[in-house]
Amino acid sequence: MPHIAVPENRPGIRGLMASKPSSGRKLSELAQQLLRGDSPLTPGERELIAAYVSTRNETRYCAGSHGAAAAHALSGGDYTVVDAVRLDLATAPVSAKLRALLELAGQVQVSGLAVTEEHIAAARAEGADDETIHDTVLIAAAFCMYNRYVDGLAAITPDDPAVYDEIGENLAAKGYLS
Template identity: 85%
Template sequence: MPHITVPHQRPGIRGLMASKPSSGRALSELAEQLLRGESPLTAGERELIAAFVSARNETRYCTGSHSAAAAHTLSGGDYTVVDAVKRDLATAPVSEKMRALLELAGRVQISGLAVTDEHIAAAHAAGADDETIHDTVLIASAFCMFNRYVDGLAAITPDDPAVYDEIGESLAAKGYLP
């Protein structure tokens, strides 16, 4: 049960944003920019970062919806890579560059201060440029905020995985603007 009144009992962050439309619009625009705007990272790679950080934060709604968006964006709805990344990044079938970026995102999820020169050097060595590193850190940071927003107000969190698959498919096709 949400800690605040949620219009129309909408699940997840959409319900929370509907309770305060001006903030909701700004958050939607931020998500659209981060996950669909210009970046050297593909939309699927950015969704994978969002899913990874959300899983580490144990935010069920964001993990479900962004895992589905990543699966639909990366591989037409196949969850193999997404599930492997969440289960064990060290053995997941991703490029060394993506592994280094996800490790960097994981450091951000712990604390911005957990990111060291060595983590940045590892991302550079794996082929990431400064813009890619910037975008990775910003996405990871923003998803820590989104995760805390969703969990801090106890957003409606469906149990049915099919709901998340539908949300993810819609996000992959239409993006984040209402």
Template identity: 50%
Template sequence: MPHIQFQNDLPGILGPMNFSPHTAEPMNALANALLQTDEGLSRGERELIATYVSSQNDCFFCQTIHGAVASEYLGDDDWSLVKAVKCDYEQTALSDKMKALLAIAGSVQKGGKHVTTEQVEAAKVQGATDREIHDTVLIAAAFCMFNRYVDGLATIAPQNPEVYRARAARVVEKGYSSEGKYTSEKIIS
């Protein structure tokens, strides 16, 4: 049960966003700026970073919704890649560059000062650009905030994966939106 009354039954971050539209708008703008671009990293890779950090923070809602979005972008219909990345990304078929960027993201999740020069250099050796390193750090930092927002208010998180699949398809089509009030229909449709 959420710590405060949202006056809605919306899951995860949608509950507090509906409760506070004036903060939802800039948070959605940030999510769109970070995740809805293919500059450098693909949208799927960006969502994978968000998923990994959210899993490290044990935020069920965020790791599940962003894992669903990553899967949608990456053609990972059974979510096997997303599950493997959350379990041990080093053992996946991801590129060495992406593995190096996930190492950086994992360090950011622990605290910004955990990122090392060696990690950054390793990412650069694997072909990561300064933009990709910058965006990885910012996505990881932002998702620490988003995860703490969701879990700090004890929001509800559906267990049915189909809820997340439906929402993922909408995000892929329309991005992250703060238009109007959130409704249950908008989540599932």
């Protein structure tokens, strides 16, 4: 049960944002910019970063919805890559560049101070430029905030994977401002 009153049938962050629309709109606009705005990373890659950080933070709602969005954006709803990244990043079928970026995002999830020159050099060695590194760190940092918002207010978190698949399909198709 959420710690604050939220509209019925509004799971996760959507319910929380509906309880305070003025800040909710700003959070949606930020997500739209980070996950759909201009970036050298594809929307699917950015969703995978969000899902990876959310999984590491144990935020079931965000891990489920962004994992589903990544699956829909990357491969039309096939969860093979998303599940592999969650299970073992080292053996997941992603490019070396994306693996290095996900490892970087994982360090941000631990602490911004956990990011070292070695993490940045590893991403650069795989072809990441300044903008790609910037976007990866900002997405990871923002999702730590979103995760704490969702968990800190005990947002409604469905158990049914089909709910997340529907949310993810919608996010992949329409983004964050609909």
